[in-house]
Amino acid sequence: MVDSVTTINSDGSRYFLYPADARGRFSLARRLSAYGLIVVYLLLPWIPVGGHPAVFIDIAERRFHFLGYTLAAQDTWLLFFGVSGLGFALFFLTALFGRLWCGWACPQTVFLDHVFRRIERWLEGDAVARRALQLAPMGPSKFARRAVKHLLYFFASLLITHLFLAYFVSLPELWLFMRAAPGEHWAAFLFVFIAAGLLYFNFAWFREQLCIVICPYGRLQSALTDDHTLVIGYDARRGEPRGRAGTPAAGACIACNRCVQVCPTGIDIRHGLQLECIGCAACIDACDEVMTKIHRPLGLVRYDSLAGLTGGVTRWVRPRTILYGGLLLLGIIVATFAFSSVQPANFLIYRMSGAAYFVGAEEVRDQFMVRIVNKRPTPATFTVSLEGLPAGMRQTGFLAPVTLAAQEELVSPLILLIDRKYYHGAFKFTVKVADAARTFSLARSVEFMGPDANLLTEDDHEKHRHR
Template sequence: MHLERPTRDTVTTIRSDGSRSFLYPADTKGRFTRWRRGSALALIAFYLALPWVKINGYPAAFLDIADRRFHLFGLTLAAQDMWLLFFVITGVGFTLFFVTALLGRIWCGWACPHTVFLDHVYRRIERWIDGDALKRRALHAAPLSAGKIVRRVVKHTLYVLVSAAIMHLFLAYFVSLPEVWSMMRTAPSEHWGAFGFMAVSTGILYFNFGWFREQLCIVICPYGRLQSVLIDDHTMAIGYDSQRGEPRGRAGTTRGDCVDCARCVQVCPTGIDIRQGLQMECIGCTACIDACDDVMRRLNRPTGLVRYDSPAGFAGQKTRWLRPRTLLYMLLLLVGAAVATWAISTVKPASFGVTRMVGTPYIVDDAAVRNQFMVRIVNKRNVPATFRVSVDGAPAGSRSLGLGDPVVLGPMEEAVRPLILMQERATYTGPFRFSVRMDDAERTFQLEREVRFLGPEARLLRAEEEEHRARR
């Protein structure tokens, strides 16, 4: 079967006539393959374990959107704490920038969920059913037959089952494993929303890993296009030593070490030729390193013709690790980590809010001027807690109604209570600010909210009273 050699002039998975070129990367053996497989299995185990492992009574990662509670490795956040996501997102961004500036696209090849599941789950299934790269390529080109149909049905059935299993576990991150199991044992009509989500998401996952595959990295993911602005001549990346390998020749000649066997192309999951230089499609998976090292060992030549190195290193220069780009990214990362640590330390095991009741902002009657508020208390702990609410800073003669007794809340429970603050007309002093304070019964922390008491200006109220008395 004729295979077109990849070029830098077009996307590697598109032939010269515009048709899709399906890739069947060959297996590799070597140290990087072993290390990458071990790290992938560890990442998959980590992903599978999070909904099962409990910390402080809740799964290690449980994003309870229905109750607006987010449990992350023992830390419980309410909806009011979601501003902390800013630090998570920016921290991930700066970490990615820093790692990319140092080590290139190591994230794509070693830790990206798409690569991990495609190379170490779905392609494992494909190799098990259809055989090695030559057999898979021959099967693809072969006419339709009973054997081919059976293999396709078995393979794609396994793809669907694995996709469904992954998405059910993903759903557990949001509704918990017991709830997922309960949904699985009941009719879909009892939870159409979750059933629809599972059907659509499983279909998308199956389409991606069963057919779209490397196109996600090449066509959709923006990271490959960003690498050109994140890397420089001192960034470690996978490359080809052209000074040693060129001119290419066959074994036993006096030409360069590269024998043009194209083994590096055959094992590449995105179909590029690494000898043409760093390209957008390269995900840094190291398959070409192990493949080339294996060929070099067979020819009794030094390994490392394809290796991790910087463009400066390939040119015979010294790689500089500390440079303005990496120092800037490191500084931003450290500042962000420090601010995030401080922000997380301010998170309390309860949240507390005071809002004004809908309607007239204040009420004036014959006896007093009143402001009415709603106080919302959320216990974010997994044990019962008792809270006391008090009003501080109000002028003398002011009275508060509601929340005179302690508020007892169960685990993850919330309560909304009215709070009315009144000031006698005779001693009314006009708009002022006061604070509503919530104390934990164990005196472990306090939360305070400043509120403005609204009402007419005192002189206007006095003038109104004098005019009313004069009319009498």
């Protein structure tokens, strides 16, 4: 019944599913793509790109490396484009293809279907054998199988969480943590074991409940999809009324229930599109297999839009896809602009502590501190130049270019003096920091402060009279 969740009994207890094996083109393609994704996940921290792991979110050093592209903590604002870009991409893909993400790419499905369920299948057999084992009384054989299964589950969970931590601390550091006593890096240790415990619980017991009850993406479907969105559906016009092969006036569906048996979330796809459907395509393969056996056309259950399933034509271009696509495109353009505006250095100028300015016998003096951060993974030479200065100025500090090591930070004074004769009050000037190769420059406007020019002149006259 579509008004209740199959996996929750009416007394609130859990109804465990034993999904049967589905075989077919989608199952094969999904398995291969999932192995590909798992390999990418496991390998990224091992592949060095530009002296760092391919993806290394270095929290300790506040440097974020993505395939040789390094961002600093100052660039965190770019995260906005990362997150909103993922959001728009998901909107766009959902409007076109429904829950493609859930069935093919979501870590929950990838790890559950292609790692944990495989372990279970290998140790406990197919759906019939698994249910029989569940009902069998606990004995040495059952205990041994269960113990090995749960050990393997926990080992797989540990592997996943260790690699996850490696994305943040890098593999050599992770290896160091692993060889040290747990107490020495207790925070990392706790994180890995608590996270592994959660994953173990999730993959061993919780499973489809995460998709059905917790994940918000499934709930958003009704707002993101429409009648022209590609979903997995049952062609009721062809299938109904159901009846065994040979029944007069019966539709194509022979009511073998194979599509229900393979469903990992326990729904009957013939009731139409449902919240629980994660788009795994197992029912397509199951139905196609049966249809092949009884020599009927394939595709009674297939990827199609609700419009297509009711005999209409799927419209790919429609206001919703144009809007989501437009937003995605806009996001990509703005993100490209934002990422290309990231400079390989950071520069700041501020007044030294103490008085704002100093009036000497000959000159008025302002003292600044300049802070330059080299964000590049290589040494770089920077020149500091001043623009918009009036006549009679001189400078100490930053007279020669400075060389900073990779990701080094330099704080050094810049002191400006103006001859009293040329001083006519406070003025603004520009400080520019450029690398020696002139590939970029950063500028900041600074005010040179000083006394009221008239007071300074009166003071000068006073001195002349006393001479």
